[in-house]
Amino acid sequence: MDKLFEGLLNHHIGFVVWSTLAFVILFVLLRALAWKPILGAIHERERHIESALQAAENAKAEMARLTSENESLLKEARAERDLILKEAKELREKMIAESRATAQAEGAKMIEKARIEIEGQKAAALADVKNQVSSLSIEIAEKILRREFADQSKQEALVSDLLKEVKLN
Structure with a gap:
């Protein structure tokens, strides 16, 4: 049994050694030919994803900044519009008041x-x-006086009446 065990063990040890040697060679070949390019591609993909995420983050920050700028520009434009409307x-x-004052x-x-004309x-x-009244008055007075002075007795009566009025006054 010892011999059998020793024969199996020798046979198994050779198998283990050759398997280990094949594994090491395969591992070295895979490491040299496959693992480095695979790991390089994985690292490159990670860097690409990180740069894409960073670019997205930068774009998001830029959009936030632009949105903030747009809002401030809108506020300024609204304030300017309100000021222009107020000034107008x-x-x-003022023009209406001046026109009224000028018209008045x-x-x-x-x-x-x-x-003044009236x-x-x-x-x-x-x-x-x-x-006209004075002309008419003079004409009437003249006509009356002619008629009154045409008669001598009427002239004397008029003079005496006038003298009485003068004395009474």
């Missing part, structure tokens, strides 16, 4: 001019009426 409204109100001043001038026409008409 103030200018419009022109209206007041026209009214004053018309009043006063002048009124004074001229009054003077004309006075002239």
Whole structure:
């Protein structure tokens, strides 16, 4: 049995040695020819994924920055629009007020001019009426006096009446 065991062991040891030697050679060949390129490809893929993730992160940060800039630009544009609208409204109100003031001043001038013209026409008409009344009064007085002084007795009666009025006053 010892011999059998020794024969099997020798046979098995040779098999183990040749198997180990084949494994080591295969391992060295695989390591030299397959593992390095496979590991290199895996590392390259990892670097590519990391750079893609970094680029995505950078793009995300850039988008956030651009969004923030756009919002601030929109706020500025809205504020500027509101300021322009406010200035336009103030200018419009100022122009309306100036137009009103100018129109009122022109209206007041026209009214004053018309009043002066009316006063002048009124004074001229009054003077004309006075002239006509005085002319008529003189004509009437002349006619009355001619009639009254045509008769000597009426002249004496008128003089005596006038003298009585003068003494009474």
